Amino acid sequence: MSMLRVEHSLGFAQLQDGGRFGVRHLGVTQGGALDWIAQHWANWLLGNPLDACVIEIPLGGLTLKAEADGWLALTGADLDAKLDQQPLRPWQVFAIRSGQQLTFTQPRSGVRAYLAAAGGFKANPVLGAVATVMREGLGGLHGDGKGLKPGNQLTYSAQPAVSRKMPSEAIPDYKSPVTLQLLVGAQSSQFSGDSLFQLFNQHWTLDQRADRMGMRLTGPALRYQGDALISEGIPLGAVQVPPDGQPIVLMNDRQTIGGYPRLGALTPASLARLAQCAPGQKIRLQPISQAQARQDHLALLARWEP
Amino acid sequence: MLRLFDVIDEANIPWLMAAAERLHTAFGAQLIDLVPSYTTLMLHYDGLQLSEAQASERVLQALKGLQPLAINDSGRRHELPVWYHPSVGPDLEALAQRAGCTVEQVVDRHCSRDYPVFTLGFTPGFGYMGLVDPSIAAPRLATPRQRVPQGSVGIAERQTAVYPLVSPGGWNLIGRCPLALFDRERDGYSLLKPGDRVRFVSVDHAEFLRLGGDDASMEPNP
Numbered sequence: 001m002s003m004l005r006v007e008h009s010l011g012f013a014q015l016q017d018g019g020r021f022g023v024r025h026l027g028v029t030q031g032g033a034l035d036w037i038a039q040h041w042a043n044w045l046l047g048n049p050l051d052a053c054v055i056e057i058p059l060g061g062l063t064l065k066a067e068a069d070g071w072l073a074l075t076g077a078d079l080d081a082k083l084d085q086q087p088l089r090p091w092q093v094f095a096i097r098s099g100q101q102l103t104f105t106q107p108r109s110g111v112r113a114y115l116a117a118a119g120g121f122k123a124n125p126v127l128g129a130v131a132t133v134m135r136e137g138l139g140g141l142h143g144d145g146k147g148l149k150p151g152n153q154l155t156y157s158a159q160p161a162v163s164r165k166m167p168s169e170a171i172p173d174y175k176s177p178v179t180l181q182l183l184v185g186a187q188s189s190q191f192s193g194d195s196l197f198q199l200f201n202q203h204w205t206l207d208q209r210a211d212r213m214g215m216r217l218t219g220p221a222l223r224y225q226g227d228a229l230i231s232e233g234i235p236l237g238a239v240q241v242p243p244d245g246q247p248i249v250l251m252n253d254r255q256t257i258g259g260y261p262r263l264g265a266l267t268p269a270s271l272a273r274l275a276q277c278a279p280g281q282k283i284r285l286q287p288i289s290q291a292q293a294r295q296d297h298l299a300l301l302a303r304w305e306p
Numbered sequence: 307m308l309r310l311f312d313v314i315d316e317a318n319i320p321w322l323m324a325a326a327e328r329l330h331t332a333f334g335a336q337l338i339d340l341v342p343s344y345t346t347l348m349l350h351y352d353g354l355q356l357s358e359a360q361a362s363e364r365v366l367q368a369l370k371g372l373q374p375l376a377i378n379d380s381g382r383r384h385e386l387p388v389w390y391h392p393s394v395g396p397d398l399e400a401l402a403q404r405a406g407c408t409v410e411q412v413v414d415r416h417c418s419r420d421y422p423v424f425t426l427g428f429t430p431g432f433g434y435m436g437l438v439d440p441s442i443a444a445p446r447l448a449t450p451r452q453r454v455p456q457g458s459v460g461i462a463e464r465q466t467a468v469y470p471l472v473s474p475g476g477w478n479l480i481g482r483c484p485l486a487l488f489d490r491e492r493d494g495y496s497l498l499k500p501g502d503r504v505r506f507v508s509v510d511h512a513e514f515l516r517l518g519g520d521d522a523s524m525e526p527n528p
Binding site for chain 2: 126127135186234235290
């Protein structure tokens with residue numbers, strides 16, 4: 001068994017797996033890694049199940065110390081990670097020796113880093129998942145929804161199933177322009193024609209109010225012309241528009257039901273990309289058909305096939 | 307998204323519950339989540355195993371000849387004890403004033419009927435119930451409270467609910483329930499399920515404490 005001890009944490013780094021399912025009718029949210037693509041790659045590098053439990057590290061502010069030798073993989077954002085004093089690039093498997101310190105300080109590219117461990121980090125699932133949801137007090141290392149705290153001990157297997165190399169063409173450039181794909185649907189036909197034109201032809205800016213529950217975009221005010229809605233279930237990635245006309249993309253920790261009109265939902269790959277955007281990021285939206293979205297998604301999943 | 311009704315009505319519930327049961331059976335392991343609300347069911351199925359056309363066909367087959375569940379089959383009946391008092395229900399007196407009656411009358415009216423649970427949402431185990439007597443209906447607070455204590459009993463328009471966890475909230479708070487509405491250690495987790503019926507029962511301070519209630523008082527204003 002290998003072990004990491006949390007030396008320093010701002011409380012935002014948290015354990016995440018693929019999310020919590022089959023309990024949304026109880027008002028329990030989905031959770032799970034926001035950038036599920038980076039999470040999948042991190043697990044793939046070590047031969048873990050793709051949705052095995054990883055640490056999601058937003059922005060930095062985390063120091064871990066190895067209490068035994070082990071194998072880890074780092075993907076996602078470049079948070080200026082260092083292994084002892086040596087810079088550690090993301091998108092690779094690396095060995096950590098007992099006594100070595102792993103620190104994440106500040107974002108240089110992207111927002112969320114993912115640290116996977118041989119066999120996945122071990123924690124008891126709550127309602128079927130380890131996914132940490134702070135707002136609900138569910139999941140995480142002790143099941144109570146808390147982020148990682150100094151003194152926490154994280155255990156994982158001593159040996160990885162495999163140790164792979166990242167295909168270089170699959171490493172994303174988080175500094176590239178951001179275009180997100182929207183499956184148009186829900187109440188989109190009840191927005192003004194001008195609003196739908198603006199939606200796809202103007203730049204949007206990611207607001208400060210951007211977290212695991214929802215990411216608010218600012219730009220031209222969109223106008224909904226339909227009747228008030230009765231609250232209904234909200235799918236992952238739904239783009240809802242409250243009365244101020246500024247869309248909110250609903251992420252993994254969204255409320256289970258809601259009553260604001262929606263324009264449709266972003267594709268899973270677009271949500272992963274959005275998870276790596278910092279406030280102030282310029283974003284464009286592009287419509288995509290159901291058939292194309294499905295084909296793209298299947299092609300993406302095929303990359304991790306054995 | 308399956309839209310079965312256009313308006314909120316208690317009579318929708320046995321139909322929605324019947325449809326949910328059929329869909330659970332029809333989709334089996336390919337069902338990821340099924341989220342009922344007042345008038346709709348959101349079906350989240352495994353899109354890698356089923357095409358949209360296959361899923362639609364399965365829904366149509368499942369809902370053929372649908373009959374509403376008998377009211378006794380659609381859920382359980384719960385009696386929820388509530389300590390109605392201004393120290394834990396900071397909007398109780400204002401609500402009485404608004405209704406033009408005494409605090410006791412507000413309590414009597416709130417306890418006078420069974421409320422069906424229309425749906426769960428907002429936070430784990432938060433059951434949207436109604437409809438309360440029109441005289442004790444009240445709009446949401448203009449500024450929601452940052453922190454509503456666990457167990458708080460609230461009214462918003464003609465809906466009523468108990469807050470299962472500490473959360474922000476804009477409902478008018480009239481009392482506190484000592485029971486755990488959501489418990490990750492309990493089988494089924496949530497005390498309430500859509501289709502259940504709830505009767506509130508007024509208890510005194512001593513009984514509230516005996517049932518494990520936390521009587522920490524609140525500031526009167528948000």
